Amino acid sequence: MSAAVSGAAKSAATTTAQSAKKNTVYLFRHIQTSQVLVSLKSSIEKQSLKQIADVTRRPAHVRPDHWHPLVAIQGFSRPQDALSFHNSLRDHQLNLHAAKVANPEHIAQPRRLRAPQEMNQVDSTLVKMVELLNNQPNKGKGMQILWEREGVRKSVLEKEGEDVKPLLEGFEHGELVIKRGRDIVNA
Template structure:
């Protein structure tokens, strides 16, 4: 057996054994409502770079402060999950610059601006729904095979009703099972 055959078999085994490569996770900070997007089922230090305002960025990751918000499973290929992750992460990176560019927002006192700048849950979930509805691969399949696990069903209903949004018909919904406050059990 050649070295390339062995390497190819090892790569295929890794891909089959790690189903999380086709899952995108969103985590929210329990105190500030900041949101991080990840391809892993936990938050790592490098994920903090998504918070571009260094005055609002936590200095290190405290796992007990980051709670799973949403897990999106069932992307047909890891490349689809990665492109969706990157699109959502780019939205996160631009959130702060959009708020700073708003003159009306900047005229408010800092004590009033800070909570508004850190509250990213609603805008991120709205963007997630928009991206799911416009992602070419998901749209082509009408959402079939995609499964969204929500922290609470009330979060899903609130976002969809508040913004008047709807998801593709084929997308299934479920509850995200979390143990010990932060460990995802079913994704």
């Protein structure tokens, strides 16, 4: 009888872990260009590259050794909340490029100066992430933000100042455990 109970408990624990994984949003950064991709999976797929609007700046294929996990946000109460958050961040990425291209001062710069500015998406994406997390219905209750390293979290605090500190204090924070430089172990 105890084997059946432990099997049922194991099955329930596996189901809970799988549903928690479905309610996780991942951000990945390109180690050379600082571009950011948002994913609902713990790895990058080729279709994720469509988030990079400028075709000339888009890698031809996914090289897993070039995309490093940046942040994992766990604990969305429903899969729909995670999907909505994912879509909002993805739309931000697309709009960010459109806004830069529409700016005449930006376009007036030589291409060699424009390119790094257009590809550097880490700071703006993290600021938008914090803004979107502030609008979540459960706003920190049971949610955890796993950071690539503590320095990334501190850089967000320095960018936004006092507006971000109360939000980030309402969430549980941890460090992403990464194996082989790119495989997420704890999210």
